[in-house]
Amino acid sequence: MKPKEKWALGLILLLAGLCLFGCKERHPYAGKFKSLNETPEITLDLKANGEGIWSSADQRVTFRWEVKGDKIWFHAKGGGVLVGTPLGDRLSVDMSGDLYPGCLRGRCVEFRRIPEGG
């Protein structure tokens, strides 16, 4: 194999590796969630393809979501980011806009998963 071919093969492997690391496991968190203590009620629909819908009364916002570590990041098209912490069948979303996103009491919106078909 010529050096140029070796280098091209290396480049392809590098790009393939980057793509592989870019793939994320979203499936466990996909599904519908409903807020617990909000009025009006908020519905969160996390689709398996990484798209999502945040709907409340007549408001409807689409976003993209991804799993990073033990958190779920919600990316709005306009540049906004929210971070959620999954806790079993619950999801706690930080609305504070803190530099260190977490979930302090009273500053998060709690969601509960709606069972499929429910």
Place this chain on the structure above:
Amino acid sequence: MMDWTTLTNVLINYPYIIVSGLLLLAVLILAATGNSRLIRAFWSNPYSSAAFRLFLGVSFIVASMTKIPYPAEFAENVAGFMMVPTWGVNLMGVLMPWAEMVAGLFLILGIRTRAAATIIGALLVAFIIGLTLNLVKGTPINCGCFESIGEPISWELVVRDVLMLVMAVQILLYDRLFVFDRGGFIWRERKI
């Protein structure tokens, strides 16, 4: 499977600590012995350039890959630094991550490495100025270096960027191994 956050931590923090430690050790040896030969040997060694190219290349590729899919978020980070005119914020949000990606790839692959090091050096100078000004002013903003949130600006980040700038300068001056030149990829030294 390892995700981006873990990968970023492993790739950036550990080599950063090792390289910082090596540089600190070099300075201590210089201070203790009063002999700058060791430092000079390390500084002008083309293998140091190759290592720095790999470190900077991977760092900038990883940094760009968290920004490229979400340019609006990165534009928010850029706006937070208050260094770019309003009309340039979105442009910067789109172009800068691609510049980081291309320059990083060029450094790793050995294509126009000194040009890539110059671009990365210029970006680092801008980051250092932006971070320093905002730290002095006390602006509570995110760095936007590797993530759009959860990464507040700090003096530690300034030190990291200065170390990376030192590496970029070293590459610019002494890189000559494992480079693509006009004749293709070569394993011999390039004339400087």
